[in-house]
Amino acid sequence: MLIPREFFARPSGEVAPDLLGCVLEHETPDGLVAVELTEVEAYAGRSDPASHAYRGQTRRNAVMFGPPGHAYVYFTYGMHFCVNMVCLGEEGSAAAVLLRAGAIIAGEDLARARRTRGPVSESPVSESPVSGSRARNGSRDLARGPARLCQALGIDRSLDGADVCVASSPLRMRAEAGNPVRSPVRAQGDDRPGTPRRIVTGPRVGVSSAAEIPWRFWYEGDPTVSAYRAHVPRRPKLVTP
DNA sequence: ATGAAGATTGCCT
DNA sequence: GGCAATCTTCATG
Numbered sequence: 001m002l003i004p005r006e007f008f009a010r011p012s013g014e015v016a017p018d019l020l021g022c023v024l025e026h027e028t029p030d031g032l033v034a035v036e037l038t039e040v041e042a043y044a045g046r047s048d049p050a051s052h053a054y055r056g057q058t059r060r061n062a063v064m065f066g067p068p069g070h071a072y073v074y075f076t077y078g079m080h081f082c083v084n085m086v087c088l089g090e091e092g093s094a095a096a097v098l099l100r101a102g103a104i105i106a107g108e109d110l111a112r113a114r115r116t117r118g119p120v121s122e123s124p125v126s127e128s129p130v131s132g133s134r135a136r137n138g139s140r141d142l143a144r145g146p147a148r149l150c151q152a153l154g155i156d157r158s159l160d161g162a163d164v165c166v167a168s169s170p171l172r173m174r175a176e177a178g179n180p181v182r183s184p185v186r187a188q189g190d191d192r193p194g195t196p197r198r199i200v201t202g203p204r205v206g207v208s209s210a211a212e213i214p215w216r217f218w219y220e221g222d223p224t225v226s227a228y229r230a231h232v233p234r235r236p237k238l239v240t241p
Numbered sequence: 242a243t244g245a246a247g248a249t250t251g252c253c254t
Numbered sequence: 255g256g257c258a259a260t261c262t263t264c265a266t267g
Contacts, residue, residue, distance in 0.1 A: 041248070050248070060263060078260025080249050098248055147249050206248055234246075234257085 003173045005165045008068035012042040012087040012095035017199050017217045019085065019097060019173075023105065026153040027170045033107035033114075033153050035143050037099060039218035039225045041204045043084070045094035050207040053094035064094040069165040072096055073150070073157060080147035083155050085164065085173065100205070100216070102143045103224045104152065111142050111152035145226040197222070206231050 003022060008015055017040075025034035043051040045064065052061045052074065063072045064086055072084040084096035104111050143149040150156070155171070164173040198220040203211050208231045218225045 043248075052248075055264085058264070074248085075262060076247055077249055078247095078262070080260095082248060084248085100248085145249070204248075208247085229249085231248090232256090 001175060002165060002167060003069075003175060005067075005069040008085060008087050008165070009089055010087060012044060012097050013215060015085070015087050016040045016042040016097045016215070017201075019099075020199055020217060020219060021175070021197070023174050024083075024099065024102065024153065024164070025106070025172050025174065026155060026159075027172075028154055030154070031107050031110045033111045034105050035102035035149060035153060036105050037102045038222045039101035039216070041098040041100055041217070042215040043096050043098060044215075045088070045096070046092060049209040050204060050211070050213075051094070051096070053096075057094070061094065063161045064096050065092065066161070069163060071155075071159055071162045071164055071171055073155060073160040073162075075157060076147075081150040081156050082146040083150050083153075083159070098146060099149055100146045101218070101224050101226045102149055103222075104139050104142050108139055108142070110154075112139075114154055115142055115148065115152055140223050144224050202228065205229055208233070 007018070019037050019040050021036060023034050023036050025032055043053070045051050045053045046056070048054055053064050057065045060074055061072070063070055064084070066086065067089045068086050070086045072086055073081055074084075075081055082098060084098050087093075087095040087097060141148065143152045159171050162171040163169050164171050166172075199217055200220045201214040202216050202218075203214055204216045205226065205228055211231060
């Protein structure tokens with residue numbers, strides 16, 4: 001079933017762990033790709049120094065200041081897209097949850113094709129992708145990391161503001177039938193089938209401020225969860241006279 | 242107008 | 255583990 005909008009009308013710190021196990025799907029003329037979320041991060045909005053909304057509304061983050069249940073998609077590092085779910089709909093709150101990783105559960109071939117072609121633009125030079133190491137490790141790396149997840153799903157700027165709570169949208173969030181919030185658990189590691197997967201928390205990845213707040217949530221031991229990296233400032237452009 | 246930094250990734254040593 | 259790629263956005267002059 002489709003996730004109801006009320007699900008997102010809560011603080012992002014509550015929505016985030018509940019999103020684990022939910023399924024994000026994107027339908028395009030090329031086909032459908034669906035990802036079960038395994039790692040997310042909460043951002044509080046105006047009060048959160050690490051949030052894009054910290055310094056108020058701008059053109060880029062405008063969607064975060066709108067109603068919940070919509071996708072906030074942004075472009076970064078000149079080549080990557082990342083997608084968030086907008087939470088609280090209150091004026092000026094701008095809370096959101098960054099979708100950091102997931103497991104492909106439908107459309108794996110299409111996802112792999114998108115991941116093999118390159119970050120943003122394709123390179124028509126090489127005919128045989130044999131030497132290309134992108135996404136070579138099977139399905140594990142296809143949506144492991146926020147930019148990879150977007151690439152596998154084919155999410156770009158055109159989906160900024162997309163409503164994920166309506167069936168007519170190409171981008172939708174759903175849970176399995178029978179449970180409005182949690183999808184069926186899968187056996188994993190030493191967990192017995194039917195045993196809920198353990199959710200653990202830790203510091204958010206790559207943020208330069210408020211990194212100490214444990215607003216990252218993921219399934220313990222899940223191989224699709226991205227590796228933790230602390231924020232590292234890049235050295236300024238060097239000019240030689 | 243200009244520039245610095247970025248919720249990242251992949252390739253290099 | 256380090257660093258380049260690549261360009262948009264936002265803040266400042």
